[in-house]
Amino acid sequence: MPVNNMDKPKIVTCTAPVNIAVIKYWGKRNEDLILPINSSLSVTLHQDQLKTTTTVATSRSFPEDRIWLNGKEEDITHPRLQSCLREIRRLARKRRNDEDPSLDSTGLSHKVHICSINNFPTAAGLASSAAGFACLVYTLARVFGVEGELSGIARQGSGSACRSMYGGFVQWIMGDKDDGKDSVAQQVEPETHWPELRILVLVASAERKPVGSTSGMQTSVQTSCLLKHRAQSVVPERMVEMTDAVRRKDFPAFAELTMKDSNQFHATCLDTYPPIFYLSSVSQQVISLVHRYNRHYGETRVAYTFDAGPNAVIFTLEQHVPEFVRVVQHFFPPDTHTEDFIQGLPVGRAALSEELRRGVGLEPMPKGINYIISTKAGPGPCVVEDPTQHLLSSDGLPK
Ligand code: DP6
Structure with a gap:
Protein backbone atom coordinates (compact mmCIF):
# COMPACT_ATOMS: atom_id res chain seq x y z
CA MET A 1 0.00 0.00 0.00
CA PRO A 2 1.41 3.42 -0.89
CA VAL A 3 2.51 5.43 2.10
CA ASN A 4 0.24 8.38 1.36
CA ASN A 5 -2.77 6.03 1.50
CA MET A 6 -1.85 4.85 4.97
CA ASP A 7 -1.54 8.46 6.01
CA LYS A 8 -5.00 9.24 4.72
CA PRO A 9 -7.18 10.00 7.72
CA LYS A 10 -10.21 7.94 8.67
CA ILE A 11 -13.09 10.45 8.92
CA VAL A 12 -16.51 9.99 10.54
CA THR A 13 -19.29 12.58 11.00
CA CYS A 14 -22.29 12.24 13.32
CA THR A 15 -25.03 14.43 14.76
CA ALA A 16 -26.60 14.47 18.22
CA PRO A 17 -29.62 16.14 19.79
CA VAL A 18 -30.31 18.58 22.61
CA ASN A 19 -32.51 17.30 25.45
CA ILE A 20 -34.69 19.13 27.94
CA ALA A 21 -35.25 17.68 31.39
CA VAL A 22 -38.76 17.46 32.81
CA ILE A 23 -37.42 15.96 36.04
CA LYS A 24 -34.25 17.94 36.65
CA TYR A 25 -30.73 16.80 37.45
CA TRP A 26 -29.14 19.20 39.92
CA GLY A 27 -26.29 18.11 42.19
CA LYS A 28 -23.47 15.57 42.08
CA ARG A 29 -22.29 12.99 44.57
CA ASN A 30 -19.02 12.55 42.64
CA GLU A 31 -17.58 15.51 40.70
CA ASP A 32 -14.98 13.57 38.69
CA LEU A 33 -17.19 10.75 37.51
CA ILE A 34 -20.22 13.09 37.29
CA LEU A 35 -22.56 10.97 39.41
CA PRO A 36 -25.85 12.69 40.31
CA ILE A 37 -27.72 12.86 43.62
CA ASN A 38 -31.01 12.04 41.86
CA SER A 39 -32.33 10.42 38.72
CA SER A 40 -33.76 12.63 35.95
CA LEU A 41 -35.97 12.35 32.87
CA SER A 42 -35.88 14.29 29.62
CA VAL A 43 -37.34 14.70 26.17
CA THR A 44 -34.91 14.59 23.25
CA LEU A 45 -35.56 17.49 20.87
CA HIS A 46 -35.67 17.00 17.10
CA GLN A 47 -32.38 17.48 15.30
CA ASP A 48 -34.00 19.25 12.35
CA GLN A 49 -34.20 22.25 14.67
CA LEU A 50 -31.41 21.76 17.22
CA LYS A 51 -28.33 19.59 16.78
CA THR A 52 -24.58 19.35 17.08
CA THR A 53 -22.56 17.97 14.18
CA THR A 54 -19.14 16.51 14.92
CA THR A 55 -16.45 15.18 12.60
CA VAL A 56 -13.59 13.10 13.98
CA ALA A 57 -10.54 12.27 11.87
CA THR A 58 -7.69 9.95 12.90
CA SER A 59 -4.43 9.50 11.14
CA ARG A 60 -1.03 8.21 12.07
CA SER A 61 0.35 11.43 10.65
CA PHE A 62 -1.36 13.63 13.29
CA PRO A 63 1.21 14.59 15.93
CA GLU A 64 -1.38 15.51 18.59
CA ASP A 65 -5.09 15.49 19.48
CA ARG A 66 -6.82 18.76 18.48
CA ILE A 67 -10.35 20.20 18.71
CA TRP A 68 -12.25 23.03 16.98
CA LEU A 69 -15.60 24.18 18.38
CA ASN A 70 -17.82 26.44 16.30
CA GLY A 71 -14.89 27.50 14.17
CA LYS A 72 -12.38 28.18 16.95
CA GLU A 73 -9.57 25.88 18.12
CA GLU A 74 -10.04 25.02 21.82
CA ASP A 75 -7.92 23.45 24.51
CA ILE A 76 -7.98 19.65 24.15
CA THR A 77 -6.54 19.19 27.65
CA HIS A 78 -9.91 20.13 29.19
CA PRO A 79 -10.42 17.37 31.83
CA ARG A 80 -13.92 16.40 30.66
CA LEU A 81 -12.77 16.07 27.04
CA GLN A 82 -9.86 13.99 28.25
CA SER A 83 -12.22 11.72 30.22
CA CYS A 84 -14.28 10.99 27.11
CA LEU A 85 -11.23 10.37 24.91
CA ARG A 86 -9.60 8.14 27.54
CA GLU A 87 -12.76 6.08 28.15
CA ILE A 88 -13.47 5.47 24.45
CA ARG A 89 -9.84 4.43 23.86
CA ARG A 90 -10.03 2.18 26.92
CA LEU A 91 -13.17 0.46 25.58
CA ALA A 92 -11.62 0.06 22.15
CA ARG A 93 -8.53 -1.56 23.68
CA LYS A 94 -10.69 -3.83 25.82
CA ARG A 95 -12.70 -4.92 22.81
CA ARG A 96 -9.55 -5.71 20.87
CA ASN A 97 -8.08 -7.72 23.73
CA ASP A 98 -11.26 -9.57 24.75
CA GLU A 99 -13.03 -10.16 21.51
CA ASP A 100 -10.88 -9.97 18.49
CA PRO A 101 -7.12 -9.62 18.84
CA SER A 102 -6.87 -9.37 15.05
CA LEU A 103 -8.78 -6.06 15.09
CA ASP A 104 -6.78 -3.21 13.65
CA SER A 105 -4.73 -2.08 16.61
CA THR A 106 -2.72 0.65 14.94
CA GLY A 107 -5.68 3.06 14.83
CA LEU A 108 -5.80 3.05 18.61
CA SER A 109 -2.53 4.84 18.99
CA HIS A 110 -3.46 7.44 16.36
CA LYS A 111 -4.24 11.00 17.40
CA VAL A 112 -7.63 12.56 16.62
CA HIS A 113 -8.79 15.84 15.16
CA ILE A 114 -12.28 16.85 16.29
CA CYS A 115 -14.43 19.56 14.74
CA SER A 116 -17.89 20.40 16.04
CA ILE A 117 -20.62 22.94 15.20
CA ASN A 118 -24.17 23.66 16.37
CA ASN A 119 -27.04 24.46 14.00
CA PHE A 120 -28.36 26.98 16.52
CA PRO A 121 -26.71 30.14 17.84
CA THR A 122 -24.66 29.53 21.01
CA ALA A 123 -25.61 33.08 21.95
CA ALA A 124 -29.22 31.93 22.30
CA GLY A 125 -28.15 30.49 25.64
CA LEU A 126 -29.43 27.01 24.83
CA ALA A 127 -27.54 24.28 26.64
CA SER A 128 -25.20 22.97 23.98
CA SER A 129 -22.89 20.87 26.15
CA ALA A 130 -25.31 17.93 26.28
CA ALA A 131 -25.55 17.65 22.50
CA GLY A 132 -21.84 18.44 22.18
CA PHE A 133 -20.54 15.69 24.46
CA ALA A 134 -23.12 13.16 23.23
CA CYS A 135 -21.99 13.83 19.67
CA LEU A 136 -18.31 13.64 20.57
CA VAL A 137 -18.67 10.28 22.31
CA TYR A 138 -20.91 8.81 19.62
CA THR A 139 -18.54 9.88 16.84
CA LEU A 140 -15.38 8.73 18.64
CA ALA A 141 -17.05 5.35 19.26
CA ARG A 142 -17.69 4.98 15.52
CA VAL A 143 -14.13 5.91 14.67
CA PHE A 144 -12.63 3.41 17.11
CA GLY A 145 -15.22 0.68 16.40
CA VAL A 146 -16.73 0.70 19.88
CA GLU A 147 -20.34 -0.41 20.33
CA GLY A 148 -22.86 -0.84 23.13
CA GLU A 149 -23.55 1.27 26.20
CA LEU A 150 -21.97 4.68 25.68
CA SER A 151 -24.13 6.94 27.88
CA GLY A 152 -21.84 6.29 30.86
CA ILE A 153 -19.00 7.85 28.88
CA ALA A 154 -21.07 10.81 27.61
CA ARG A 155 -22.05 11.37 31.27
CA GLN A 156 -18.39 12.02 32.06
CA GLY A 157 -18.38 14.90 29.57
CA SER A 158 -21.49 16.56 31.02
CA GLY A 159 -24.14 14.90 33.17
CA SER A 160 -27.08 15.82 30.97
CA ALA A 161 -25.19 14.56 27.87
CA CYS A 162 -25.91 10.93 28.80
CA ARG A 163 -29.61 11.55 28.08
CA SER A 164 -28.80 12.90 24.57
CA MET A 165 -27.52 9.40 23.62
CA TYR A 166 -31.13 8.29 23.05
CA GLY A 167 -34.16 9.65 21.24
CA GLY A 168 -37.65 10.21 22.60
CA PHE A 169 -38.19 10.07 26.35
CA VAL A 170 -35.10 9.19 28.34
CA GLN A 171 -34.29 8.58 31.98
CA TRP A 172 -30.89 8.86 33.61
CA ILE A 173 -30.84 6.32 36.41
CA MET A 174 -28.67 7.75 39.18
CA GLY A 175 -27.23 4.36 40.22
CA ASP A 176 -25.60 3.68 43.57
CA LYS A 177 -22.21 2.17 42.75
CA ASP A 178 -19.10 4.15 43.67
CA ASP A 179 -17.54 3.53 40.23
CA GLY A 180 -20.67 4.89 38.47
CA LYS A 181 -21.09 1.81 36.25
CA ASP A 182 -24.84 1.79 36.97
CA SER A 183 -25.34 5.54 36.37
CA VAL A 184 -26.59 5.37 32.78
CA ALA A 185 -29.35 6.62 30.51
CA GLN A 186 -32.19 4.45 29.22
CA GLN A 187 -34.93 5.12 26.72
CA VAL A 188 -38.38 5.17 28.36
CA GLU A 189 -40.32 5.55 25.08
CA PRO A 190 -39.15 6.23 21.50
CA GLU A 191 -39.71 9.54 19.68
CA THR A 192 -42.66 8.04 17.78
CA HIS A 193 -44.56 7.36 21.01
CA TRP A 194 -46.36 10.71 21.40
CA PRO A 195 -46.58 12.36 17.95
CA GLU A 196 -48.98 15.12 19.07
CA LYS A 376 -41.00 18.10 18.67
CA ALA A 377 -39.42 14.98 20.15
CA GLY A 378 -36.76 13.44 17.96
CA PRO A 379 -34.26 10.61 17.51
CA GLY A 380 -30.89 10.04 19.17
CA PRO A 381 -27.45 10.45 17.56
CA CYS A 382 -27.07 9.53 13.87
CA VAL A 383 -24.19 8.83 11.49
CA VAL A 384 -23.95 11.22 8.52
CA GLU A 385 -23.14 9.01 5.53
CA ASP A 386 -22.60 11.83 2.98
CA PRO A 387 -18.84 12.59 2.94
CA THR A 388 -19.44 16.11 1.62
CA GLN A 389 -20.87 16.90 5.07
CA HIS A 390 -17.56 16.23 6.87
CA LEU A 391 -16.35 19.28 8.79
CA LEU A 392 -12.69 18.29 8.32
CA SER A 393 -10.97 17.93 4.95
CA SER A 394 -8.67 15.09 3.99
CA ASP A 395 -5.71 17.00 5.48
CA GLY A 396 -7.53 16.81 8.84
CA LEU A 397 -8.11 20.56 9.12
CA PRO A 398 -11.48 22.37 9.30
CA LYS A 399 -12.99 23.06 5.88
C1 DP6 B 1 -30.54 22.53 34.88
O1 DP6 B 1 -25.35 18.59 32.64
O2 DP6 B 1 -24.91 21.05 32.25
O3 DP6 B 1 -30.04 21.62 32.75
O4 DP6 B 1 -22.94 17.70 34.65
O5 DP6 B 1 -21.88 19.80 35.45
O6 DP6 B 1 -22.00 19.34 33.00
P1 DP6 B 1 -22.66 19.15 34.35
O7 DP6 B 1 -24.04 19.94 34.32
P2 DP6 B 1 -25.17 19.95 33.20
O8 DP6 B 1 -26.43 20.33 34.12
C2 DP6 B 1 -27.73 20.41 33.59
C3 DP6 B 1 -28.66 20.99 34.61
C4 DP6 B 1 -30.05 21.31 34.11
C5 DP6 B 1 -31.02 20.18 34.41
C6 DP6 B 1 -30.97 18.97 33.52
O9 DP6 B 1 -30.63 19.06 32.34
O10 DP6 B 1 -31.35 17.89 34.04
Missing part, protein backbone atom coordinates in the same frame (compact mmCIF):
# COMPACT_ATOMS: atom_id res chain seq x y z
CA LEU A 197 -46.53 16.49 21.64
CA ARG A 198 -44.98 19.81 20.57
CA ILE A 199 -42.15 21.82 22.06
CA LEU A 200 -41.62 25.58 21.76
CA VAL A 201 -38.33 27.10 22.85
CA LEU A 202 -38.94 30.73 23.79
CA VAL A 203 -35.57 32.40 23.49
CA ALA A 204 -35.63 35.21 26.06
CA SER A 205 -33.57 38.33 25.65
CA ALA A 206 -30.78 37.60 28.15
CA GLU A 207 -30.00 40.28 30.74
CA ARG A 208 -26.77 38.80 32.05
CA LYS A 209 -24.66 35.66 31.82
CA PRO A 210 -26.02 33.21 34.40
CA VAL A 211 -23.93 31.09 36.77
CA GLY A 212 -22.87 27.88 34.96
CA SER A 213 -24.65 24.67 35.98
CA THR A 214 -21.48 22.90 37.14
CA SER A 215 -20.54 25.52 39.72
CA GLY A 216 -24.17 26.40 40.51
CA MET A 217 -25.04 22.86 41.51
CA GLN A 218 -21.84 22.56 43.55
CA THR A 219 -22.91 25.49 45.71
CA SER A 220 -26.44 24.06 45.95
CA VAL A 221 -25.15 20.68 47.18
CA GLN A 222 -23.00 22.45 49.79
CA THR A 223 -25.64 24.83 51.09
CA SER A 224 -29.24 23.88 50.23
CA CYS A 225 -31.13 21.57 52.58
CA LEU A 226 -34.10 21.86 50.24
CA LEU A 227 -32.00 20.22 47.50
CA LYS A 228 -31.17 17.35 49.84
CA HIS A 229 -34.84 16.87 50.65
CA ARG A 230 -35.74 17.06 46.95
CA ALA A 231 -33.17 14.42 45.95
CA GLN A 232 -34.03 12.01 48.76
CA SER A 233 -37.76 12.39 49.22
CA VAL A 234 -39.31 14.07 46.17
CA VAL A 235 -37.60 12.91 42.98
CA PRO A 236 -37.88 9.12 43.47
CA GLU A 237 -41.67 9.29 43.47
CA ARG A 238 -41.75 11.88 40.68
CA MET A 239 -39.67 9.61 38.43
CA VAL A 240 -42.32 6.91 38.76
CA GLU A 241 -45.17 9.37 38.16
CA MET A 242 -43.46 11.00 35.18
CA THR A 243 -42.62 7.68 33.53
CA ASP A 244 -46.22 6.68 33.97
CA ALA A 245 -47.58 9.99 32.57
CA VAL A 246 -45.33 9.63 29.50
CA ARG A 247 -46.32 5.97 28.96
CA ARG A 248 -50.03 6.87 29.20
CA LYS A 249 -49.56 10.08 27.14
CA ASP A 250 -51.44 11.85 29.91
CA PHE A 251 -50.75 15.49 29.02
CA PRO A 252 -52.24 17.17 32.12
CA ALA A 253 -50.26 14.85 34.44
CA PHE A 254 -47.07 15.26 32.39
CA ALA A 255 -47.52 19.04 32.22
CA GLU A 256 -48.26 19.58 35.89
CA LEU A 257 -45.31 17.49 37.03
CA THR A 258 -43.01 19.23 34.52
CA MET A 259 -43.94 22.68 35.87
CA LYS A 260 -43.72 21.62 39.50
CA ASP A 261 -40.31 20.08 38.98
CA SER A 262 -38.98 23.16 37.19
CA ASN A 263 -40.33 25.33 40.01
CA GLN A 264 -38.75 23.13 42.67
CA PHE A 265 -35.40 23.20 40.89
CA HIS A 266 -35.52 27.02 40.85
CA ALA A 267 -36.60 26.99 44.49
CA THR A 268 -33.45 25.01 45.35
CA CYS A 269 -31.47 27.69 43.49
CA LEU A 270 -33.03 30.36 45.71
CA ASP A 271 -32.33 28.12 48.72
CA THR A 272 -28.64 28.00 47.67
CA TYR A 273 -26.46 30.38 49.65
CA PRO A 274 -25.64 32.84 48.19
CA PRO A 275 -28.78 32.37 46.08
CA ILE A 276 -28.75 31.76 42.34
CA PHE A 277 -31.36 33.34 40.05
CA TYR A 278 -31.87 31.85 36.64
CA LEU A 279 -35.38 33.15 35.97
CA SER A 280 -35.64 36.69 34.60
CA SER A 281 -38.66 39.00 34.57
CA VAL A 282 -39.44 37.59 31.12
CA SER A 283 -39.36 34.03 32.52
CA GLN A 284 -41.72 35.06 35.30
CA GLN A 285 -44.10 36.61 32.79
CA VAL A 286 -44.05 33.35 30.78
CA ILE A 287 -44.93 31.43 33.96
CA SER A 288 -47.90 33.76 34.65
CA LEU A 289 -49.00 33.58 31.04
CA VAL A 290 -49.06 29.76 31.04
CA HIS A 291 -51.01 29.55 34.29
CA ARG A 292 -53.50 32.21 33.18
CA TYR A 293 -53.92 30.52 29.78
CA ASN A 294 -54.60 27.16 31.44
CA ARG A 295 -56.96 28.74 33.97
CA HIS A 296 -58.89 30.43 31.16
CA TYR A 297 -59.64 27.03 29.63
CA GLY A 298 -60.04 25.26 32.95
CA GLU A 299 -57.52 22.59 31.89
CA THR A 300 -53.76 22.17 31.60
CA ARG A 301 -53.04 22.73 27.91
CA VAL A 302 -49.54 24.16 28.18
CA ALA A 303 -46.51 23.61 30.47
CA TYR A 304 -43.20 25.43 30.96
CA THR A 305 -39.80 24.33 32.13
CA PHE A 306 -36.59 26.35 32.63
CA ASP A 307 -32.97 25.19 32.96
CA ALA A 308 -30.02 27.23 34.15
CA GLY A 309 -31.03 30.33 32.19
CA PRO A 310 -34.07 32.52 31.35
CA ASN A 311 -35.31 30.66 28.21
CA ALA A 312 -38.64 28.90 28.58
CA VAL A 313 -39.28 25.53 27.01
CA ILE A 314 -43.00 25.03 26.46
CA PHE A 315 -44.75 21.69 26.03
CA THR A 316 -48.19 21.52 24.48
CA LEU A 317 -50.23 19.42 22.05
CA GLU A 318 -50.22 20.12 18.31
CA GLN A 319 -53.83 21.38 18.32
CA HIS A 320 -53.01 24.22 20.74
CA VAL A 321 -49.79 25.46 19.10
CA PRO A 322 -51.20 28.13 16.73
CA GLU A 323 -53.28 29.84 19.40
CA PHE A 324 -50.65 29.68 22.11
CA VAL A 325 -47.99 31.10 19.78
CA ARG A 326 -50.41 33.91 18.91
CA VAL A 327 -50.85 34.59 22.63
CA VAL A 328 -47.07 34.70 23.15
CA GLN A 329 -46.75 37.08 20.21
CA HIS A 330 -49.39 39.34 21.70
CA PHE A 331 -47.94 39.51 25.21
CA PHE A 332 -44.30 39.70 24.01
CA PRO A 333 -44.66 41.90 20.92
CA PRO A 334 -41.51 41.34 18.83
CA ASP A 335 -39.84 43.97 16.71
CA THR A 336 -39.25 41.46 13.92
CA HIS A 337 -41.59 40.05 11.27
CA THR A 338 -43.57 36.96 12.15
CA GLU A 339 -41.39 34.84 9.79
CA ASP A 340 -38.28 35.72 11.80
CA PHE A 341 -40.04 35.40 15.15
CA ILE A 342 -41.19 31.82 14.57
CA GLN A 343 -38.55 29.32 13.47
CA GLY A 344 -38.60 25.56 13.00
CA LEU A 345 -41.73 23.49 12.40
CA PRO A 346 -44.47 25.49 10.68
CA VAL A 347 -47.01 27.03 13.03
CA GLY A 348 -50.52 27.57 11.67
CA ARG A 349 -52.29 30.88 12.10
CA ALA A 350 -54.91 31.45 14.77
CA ALA A 351 -57.01 34.35 15.93
CA LEU A 352 -56.73 35.80 19.40
CA SER A 353 -60.17 36.36 20.88
CA GLU A 354 -60.89 39.39 23.00
CA GLU A 355 -62.13 37.03 25.67
CA LEU A 356 -58.83 35.13 25.83
CA ARG A 357 -56.81 38.34 25.73
CA ARG A 358 -58.76 39.66 28.69
CA GLY A 359 -58.70 36.27 30.38
CA VAL A 360 -54.89 36.31 30.35
CA GLY A 361 -54.92 39.99 31.25
CA LEU A 362 -51.18 40.69 31.44
CA GLU A 363 -49.35 43.88 30.56
CA PRO A 364 -47.48 43.20 27.25
CA MET A 365 -43.66 43.08 27.50
CA PRO A 366 -42.26 44.32 24.17
CA LYS A 367 -39.18 42.47 22.86
CA GLY A 368 -39.03 40.20 25.93
CA ILE A 369 -38.72 37.16 23.67
CA ASN A 370 -36.31 37.27 20.74
CA TYR A 371 -37.74 34.31 18.83
CA ILE A 372 -39.49 30.97 19.13
CA ILE A 373 -38.13 27.63 17.92
CA SER A 374 -40.98 25.24 17.21
CA THR A 375 -39.99 21.57 17.44
